Amino acid sequence: MSFRPSDEQRELKAGVRAFCEARLGLDRIRALEGSGFDAALWRELAEMGLFRLRLDPAREGMGLGLAEAVLVFEELGRALAPGPLVWTHLAAQWIEGAAAGAVVVGGLDFLGAADGVLLIEHLPLLDVLLVLREDGIERLDPRTLEAAPALRPLDPLTPVHHVAKLPRGERIAPASEAARLRRIGAVLTAGEQLGIAEAAHDLALAYAKTREQFGRAIGSFQAIKHMLADSFVRQEVARASVYAAAATLDHPEGGDVARAVAGAKINAGEAAMKNARTCIQVHGGMGYTWEVPAHYYYKRAWVLEERFGTVAEHAAALGERVSEPDGAWR
Amino acid sequence: MASVGALLPTAASVDLRLSPADEKFRRELRAWLAEAVPAHGAPPERHDWPARRHYDTSWQKKLFDAGYAGISWPQEYGGRGASLEQQLIYYEEYARARAPYVGVNFVGLLHGGPTLIVEGTAEQKARHLPSILRGEQVWCQGFSEPAAGSDLASLRTRAERDGDDYVITGHKIWTSFAQVADYCELLVRTDPDAPKHRGITWLILPMNLPGIEVRPLDTLHGSSEFSEVFLDGVRVPVANRVGAENDGWRVTNVTLRFERGTAFAGEIVESRRWLAEIAEHARRVTNFGARARDDAQLRREIGHLQAEIDGLWYLLKLSIAEADTAGVPGVGGSAVKLFFTELKQRIGDLALRVLGRAVLSRSDVAGLPVEAWSYEALQSLSMTIAAGSSQIQRNIISERILGLPKERAG
Numbered sequence: 001m002s003f004r005p006s007d008e009q010r011e012l013k014a015g016v017r018a019f020c021e022a023r024l025g026l027d028r029i030r031a032l033e034g035s036g037f038d039a040a041l042w043r044e045l046a047e048m049g050l051f052r053l054r055l056d057p058a059r060e061g062m063g064l065g066l067a068e069a070v071l072v073f074e075e076l077g078r079a080l081a082p083g084p085l086v087w088t089h090l091a092a093q094w095i096e097g098a099a100a101g102a103v104v105v106g107g108l109d110f111l112g113a114a115d116g117v118l119l120i121e122h123l124p125l126l127d128v129l130l131v132l133r134e135d136g137i138e139r140l141d142p143r144t145l146e147a148a149p150a151l152r153p154l155d156p157l158t159p160v161h162h163v164a165k166l167p168r169g170e171r172i173a174p175a176s177e178a179a180r181l182r183r184i185g186a187v188l189t190a191g192e193q194l195g196i197a198e199a200a201h202d203l204a205l206a207y208a209k210t211r212e213q214f215g216r217a218i219g220s221f222q223a224i225k226h227m228l229a230d231s232f233v234r235q236e237v238a239r240a241s242v243y244a245a246a247a248t249l250d251h252p253e254g255g256d257v258a259r260a261v262a263g264a265k266i267n268a269g270e271a272a273m274k275n276a277r278t279c280i281q282v283h284g285g286m287g288y289t290w291e292v293p294a295h296y297y298y299k300r301a302w303v304l305e306e307r308f309g310t311v312a313e314h315a316a317a318l319g320e321r322v323s324e325p326d327g328a329w330r
Numbered sequence: 331m332a333s334v335g336a337l338l339p340t341a342a343s344v345d346l347r348l349s350p351a352d353e354k355f356r357r358e359l360r361a362w363l364a365e366a367v368p369a370h371g372a373p374p375e376r377h378d379w380p381a382r383r384h385y386d387t388s389w390q391k392k393l394f395d396a397g398y399a400g401i402s403w404p405q406e407y408g409g410r411g412a413s414l415e416q417q418l419i420y421y422e423e424y425a426r427a428r429a430p431y432v433g434v435n436f437v438g439l440l441h442g443g444p445t446l447i448v449e450g451t452a453e454q455k456a457r458h459l460p461s462i463l464r465g466e467q468v469w470c471q472g473f474s475e476p477a478a479g480s481d482l483a484s485l486r487t488r489a490e491r492d493g494d495d496y497v498i499t500g501h502k503i504w505t506s507f508a509q510v511a512d513y514c515e516l517l518v519r520t521d522p523d524a525p526k527h528r529g530i531t532w533l534i535l536p537m538n539l540p541g542i543e544v545r546p547l548d549t550l551h552g553s554s555e556f557s558e559v560f561l562d563g564v565r566v567p568v569a570n571r572v573g574a575e576n577d578g579w580r581v582t583n584v585t586l587r588f589e590r591g592t593a594f595a596g597e598i599v600e601s602r603r604w605l606a607e608i609a610e611h612a613r614r615v616t617n618f619g620a621r622a623r624d625d626a627q628l629r630r631e632i633g634h635l636q637a638e639i640d641g642l643w644y645l646l647k648l649s650i651a652e653a654d655t656a657g658v659p660g661v662g663g664s665a666v667k668l669f670f671t672e673l674k675q676r677i678g679d680l681a682l683r684v685l686g687r688a689v690l691s692r693s694d695v696a697g698l699p700v701e702a703w704s705y706e707a708l709q710s711l712s713m714t715i716a717a718g719s720s721q722i723q724r725n726i727i728s729e730r731i732l733g734l735p736k737e738r739a740g
Contacts, residue, residue: 002345003644003651009344067344205732220735222721225728232727233665240644241637247344254346259640266637312630319633322609 005071005243013071019048020079026293029080033156036082037125046101050076050085051092055099061092066184066246070191074242077195077304080296082157084122086188086307087130090181094172095128095139103127106142108166109308110134111182121303123147123161131169132178140169155299183261186308187249190242190268193304197235197271200279200297204228208282224282231275238264238271259321262314269311272301348415355412356419362396363427370430376553376705383468383510386433390465399463400439407447407459414650418595425599432596434507438462438469440593442515445532449573449581454534458513470511472502472535472559473582480722482517483526483579487561489518489533495565496520496533498541501558504716508544508557511537516566521576530578534570541565551708594670595646601674602639604706605632607699608677612684615698622684635677642669664731668723671713678707 005013023041032038045051053069055061069089076085087107088098097103106122107130120129126142147161173181205228208219218224245264248255276298280287287294305311348356370389374381393399394408401420403409412420432439443462446455461467478485487500498518505514514535521529535542541564546554573581609632612622622628649662681703682689688698714720728734 003647005344205734208734217735219728220737222725222737225732225734225737226721226724228732228734229668229724229727232732233669236648236662236665237638237641237645237669240648241641243344243648244346244640244644247346251345251347254348259636262633263637263640266634267641311634315630315633315637316626317633318636319609319629319631322606322632322636 003243005067009068009071012068013075016048016072016075017078019044020075020081024079024081029157029293029296032082034159036122036155036157036159038082041081042083042101042104045081045085046099051089051101052099053089055092059099061099065250066187067243067250070187070242070246073188073191074195074198077192077300078199079195080157080199080293080300084126086185086192089188090185091128091130094137095130098128105130107131107185109182109185111178111309118163118166119150119160120145120147120163121158121160123149124159129169131166132182134178135175136171137173137178137181138169139172140167155296155303157296158300158303182308183249183257186261186265186314187242187245189304189307190238190245190264193265193268193272193301194235194238194242196297196301196304197231197238197268197275200272200275200294200301201228201231201235203292203294203297204231204275204279204282211284218282227278227282231271231278234267234271234274238268241267259318262309262318265309265314266311266318269301269305272297272304276301348419352413352415352419355416356423359398359420359423360427362398363423363429366392366396367427367429373430379509383434386430386435387465387468389430389433390435390439390463394464400443403443403447403459403463407455408463414647418647418650421595421599424596425603428603434468434510435462435465437471437507437511437515438467438513441471442469442513445515445581445584446572448584449532451572453569454572458534467513468507468511470505470508470514470537470559472505472514472516474504475501476503480719482582483530485517485519485530487516487518488522489520489531489566491520491568492565494568496531496568496571498533498535498561498564498566500561502561503547503558504556505544505559506556508537508559509546509554513537514559517578517582520578524576527579529576530582531575532572532578532581533566534572535564535566536570539564539566550711551705594666595650597674598639598643598646598666598670601670601677602636602643604681605635605639605677608632608681608684608703611698615684615686622686628680628684631680635673635680638669638673639677642666642673645669662731664718664723664726667718668720668727671710672720674710674713675707678703678710682707 023044049062050072052061053064053072054066057063073086084104084106088105090107091105092099095103095105098105104125105128106120106126108120109132111132111134123142129140129142131138131140145163147163150160150162153160208224208228209217211218219228241264245260248257248260276294279294279297283292283294286292370392374385390399398410398420400407400409401412402417403411405411439462443459446458458467462469473482475485475487487498487502489496489498496518500518508514514537516533516535518531518533519529520531523529541562543560544557545560546557548554549556612628612632615622646666649666652662685698685700685703688695688700689704691700692704694700718726729736
């Protein structure tokens, strides 16, 4: 057993962070409002290997595990990287061209709530739409859908379209694969949520150190300090859960996969949402404006919460299982 | 542009699988506990301190004889010297088997002993460490005072040098197990003129010396887990000093770091087991005709608490792994302590809500474990206060980890 990311994994993470800092500064994020897509960035991420990270080397993949992939998605989340990154990454195994970034794949997860309002993210960009259903994975041509755009989506970098009816598509994989994809999607999304939690915490912390009121940095007041201590702890619990879930998916004999995945999505979801709120509160009036990026974190946290199962859905599923005798309780 | 490929590791290193040797350790420990725990019998009544001492120390002796005492202590001091992995397995199996709580051995095994290992003289180590491991020495902690709680460094208990002795006069409080302890890890002021952190000394106080009076304090759950200790002209040999004179604050911080790091491993696993037990009972408990578990909100709450306690267990693993690399338990222990103690109170609230009106009796009724659960829930109220309150932990995290400025010089 080993719990500390290796030096190589830390380097990988640092490399992705440096790339994101160079390519996704605040000005760039602002410029991407509305479209939520940067074709050049997408190409560069594809060239770096984002979509073929976990693909078999025999298929020109990098043969890495989720333990590494989750670190990459943590950094993408931190940088507010837009676009259907997780879906295209998940699709690389089935959809020709996705691994190379030539085909943009989006998706919908029907494994949780099977009914409800049908909203598709990033629809105009999509070449392929994947739908996870109870009985398998379906592939749909997104251009055949009758869809109405939301004029002012919650996250300015995540455009959504309302679809009245979703036809059945071509079935490309069985139910077990749909379930597996949902778990991986949940952990990678939890990785992005962890990144949001960190970015929001860092922004609030930096502000608390420099903003002065009553003649001193507001970060010297316990009321502010304690909020930041809490957001730090939430972030660290989320980090441990996300890394553990990724490692458990890589090696299921090391734990209980369903339990680890649900735990990661719950803890990272809470951390992203609450840290984003703390970030807004610490910024005071400025936090309520469009000027300070705190609102991006809060809004992206909502988008990610609605992907691959909400906190409430995962908590309900876990709660059903907690009292199961032993085994899981090792 | 650099390719990710150039930076890639060849193998994942966050890996939760156990090695064959660790699996073997688990099997052997599980088999031993399966026999030893039932054979040790039920714990005595909470108020019966002599019986509690006997129960706890005789269990410690059994652990020692089986090679499981001092699981994290180095082998050269009689401990098991277990790897990080095996320590965590130990706590998991220990909780699974419902083995006896560390009880009166707590201070010796988790604070006093580890401090002597780092700071004690050869003579002090030889006199105390083997006895602590065998359950022959019970220790208590004389740190807090009525006027020195969160601001521990303002303690006033005075020690004046007189030949080869220190003569000690003062008043300690919240001293757990003082009624049955043989020794006390005692903080005293040896230089009243120095800045407060620089005039403190760490002493080993034998509890049978003349001039010591122990007065038990009743806690809110109705038993006396800790005491006030009055010291009136108590003479302690200078040879009992650990570390240099006036260097006790640094020595203390060695102890406090242990208190905030690995010390919670056992309790975290124990609480995780408790949560499963609460969920199990929620299947059966009926209040006014409705089964507790039929409440979807309650099921979600149970699931959420499980996610959090699992996350905390992973965080502990991560934080111990970091400490292993750094050599000493890190301030990350503050995060574990803060999160765990508040989480345990929420689990306690859940337990009491599942019990419903039965909790009003505080004793077992209708086949419900009211006595044990209400004790745990009430006792958990002390955990966010003891060993650095939650507010102090938040200050530590924000100042020492996050680098925020102090509110006021102190």
